[in-house]
Structures are given as structure tokens and as C-alpha cells.
Amino acid sequence: MGTPITVKGIREGVLITLGTDEVPNLLARLAELVESREAFFRGGKVALQVDELKLTADDVASLCQVFEQRGVTVWAVIGTDPSTQAAARKLDLETSFPLPTPQQAPEAADIPELAFGTGILIQRTMRSGQSVSHIGHVLVIGDVNPGAEVMAGGDVIVWGHLRGIVHAGAMGDEERSVCALDLSPTQLRIGNHIARPPEGRRRSREVRPERAYVSNGQIVAERWT
């Protein structure tokens, strides 16, 4: 058994770290990963972090195929081994992240935000039974009614009442957050954490914008000021 495959959002998009394992095993585990979260990955772009793994051009091609077959584009294979880098270049893939230009760098430092390559905007109320799932951020302009589900690899922002089930950082990223004008979900999940609203809370609560995030190992919600 190899080390776990991890998925993260970085400035350049989604980064999948393969860890150490035999290539055939990696192919199988990657296929399983993408298939289990098909709705997330579809239409997205990923970069593969292979560290010291030694890969031939065939290996790289097979790895990419796992993704291409499921509608996902691989744009980079990042590794330290020179033959892996050569193999990647042969297939027209990037082998490193673009360095920020001198003008860019100060901006990057000021705004340490993560981009996911794509985000989606939903401009209507989501009704019970409807669900949306996306690898990046999800923005809803409208309500998310009880019985509706929003799942995002990135952040979730609801410009309305959030009363359904929400999962931000659904690929395991704890650093994400959920914002809403009225944060009243039936269940709130960030990364691998799950939170329920306090019992017995009803009309007495005033409706105000809040942001939920993980702090010290648990989900907290604070008023947006």
C-alpha cells in the first residue's frame, strides 16, 4: 500500500499529490478517486505532484488518460526526477508552476487566496432535492432551501438563506469556509468536520451574515462585520 493520494487547491488550480506507490496501483486508485467524485472533477483542470517518482512517457500518458477519460484535463506533472520531467515535456505538459513575475509577486503576497481554476455561479433559489457539486468554489445568488445540497471543493457563498446541507472543502480541505446572509443549514461540513445548528433555535435569532470556518479542530461561525 502506498501513501494516501491528496487533493488540494492551490493558486494554479487543483493539485493532486500521488504519494508513493507502484504505477499500476496508482492508476487504479486515481481512477477510483475521480470516479467517486465524478461530479466534482468533470470539466476541471488538475496538476499532478509526483515528487521523486520515476515515470516513463507511457506512465505519464496512462496517468493522464485516467483523467481525460472522465472529462478532466491534466496540465502539469511536477516531479524532481529528470526522466519524469522529460516524459512530461514530451507530452506537452508543464513541469513546474509559472513563477510570478516581479510585478506580480507583491500582489501575491498581499492576497494569499487560492484559485481553483473554475468556480460556478448559480443564480436562482435551490429547491429541496436539488444538488450541486463542484471542484472549485460555489456561489449561489438565491436561497438554498432545506433538502437542497451544495458541495464544493472550495468555498461556498450563499447570497440568501442557507437552509440546506452544505459542504465546503469537500475534498478534505479544512481551510475553506462557508458564508451566507442567513447561515441556517440543516448540516454544515467543512473538510472532514461536521456541525449541526444548536438545538431549539427558531424565530428568536436575528438573521445576519455569518462566516463558518474551522478553528482549533472545530467548526465555528462568526458574524460578518
Added chain:
Amino acid sequence: MGARVITITSGKGGVGKTTATANLSVALAMRGQRVVSIDADIGLRNLDVVMGLENRIVYDLVDVVEGRCRLRQAMVRDKRLSELYLLPAAQTRDKNSVEPEQMVQICQELRPDFDFILVDSPAGIEQGFRNAIAPADEAIIVTTPEVSAVRDADRIIGLIEAAGKETMRLLINRLRPDMVRREDMLSIDDVLDVLAIDLLGVIPEDEQIIVSTNRGHPLVLDGRNRAGQAYNNVASRILGEDVPFMSFERESLVNRVKRLLNLER
């Protein structure tokens, strides 16, 4: 021209679709409209019972669809109003015996001869619902002021929106103003806050409804009763009249005395 086809649906069972279909079809017929009500709840038919017409059924919707009789032969004329007809469901079959396209065809055949076609939808979101909503020009969503009913109504509204039918109005049934005051029941605003569609009417809880459905004598025939009046108002609104909503604020005697004596908080 031709009839308006209105499907009455809810998602949740037992919230009052059949009662509403019966009362609204009678109320519209009482106003001189030519009405046919169709029971789309195949296998669990009830509209005939609630309208008091179960003894007059010879053929049903499935007989029509399977070609054993002509459409007119299956239509039961109401025993009280000559311009009101019922197309009953079959009791010994199930909802897979009819397809949505067949429902559309039947309604197309009926449109020239009627002003209103009311379709009583079964509960659920499966074939029965799909059959009932297929021919609809408009939908009336029935809900009670309960969290579970509202949840199901929201699902149904989502499905109808997705089917491209935009004309939907809400009927809130079985409201108990005393419970709403005590905050033990959702208020009209609570319900509208989630469902966000136009309100067609509110029917208060009334024991007489049970009596009327058991007897097969729709309440609107009686004019005096509050729930009957509410259904009559809904029929008027369906005809485009602007009828104000009934007030549900009935001050109790104790509160009135308190208020007069300046003792109320």
C-alpha cells in the same frame, strides 16, 4: 381558447389535494363554468368517493387509455350540477397503466368542450405525478403549514420548474390560527418564505371537512362554513377576481376583556 388545465399536486400525501379538487370543481361549476375533474391517482382512487359519485362509475381512465370505451362513456356526470363531470381513476390497476403522453391526449380531446380541467395528482414524485403534471397549463401546490409538507412541496415546485411550467400558485390547507399564535405551527409567512410562489388561498382547519368527505358532499355546496367560504374564495381567484384573504385573527373573549381593561402586555 379551450379549457384551462390545472393540476393540483403537493408531494406530500394527505394534505388535501383531493378535497381541494372536489371543492374547487364544484365551486367553479356553481359559477356556471363547465368543469371536468380527472382523478390521476390510479390504484388509490378517492376523488369519486369525496364527490359522492362512486356508485356511478362504469368505465375509468385506464379503460379509455386501453381503448375499451370512448372518453365520454367514462365521464360521470355530477349528481347535483349538470356541467360538472368526473373522469375516475381505476382502482384495480396502478400508475404504470397510463403514460404522460396519454394524459396530454385526453386533455386535448376535452379542451374544446370545457372551461376547466382539474387534475387530481397522487402524492409522490414518480409516474403518477408525472402523468398528472404532463397536461397542465397551471399547477396548484397544496401544502399544510408543517415542516415536512413544506419540504415536499418545495421538491415538487423544483420538479415543476424544471419541467418548464411556470404558473404555480400555493394553497395552504388546515391552518390553525390559534396554534400559529402560540408559535406551535408555521405561519403563512413562514411557508411563503421557503416556497416563494404566489399565494392562491388559505383554508382553515375544519372538522366539517371530514364529515363532508365521508358523506361525499363537498363543503362548498353549503355556503355557511368557514372552510367552504375559503374554497369559494379560491374559486373566485381562479376566475381572476380579486378577493381579499380571510382574516384569521379571532380575538378571544379573555384577551378582549384584558385589552379593554388595559391588562394586556
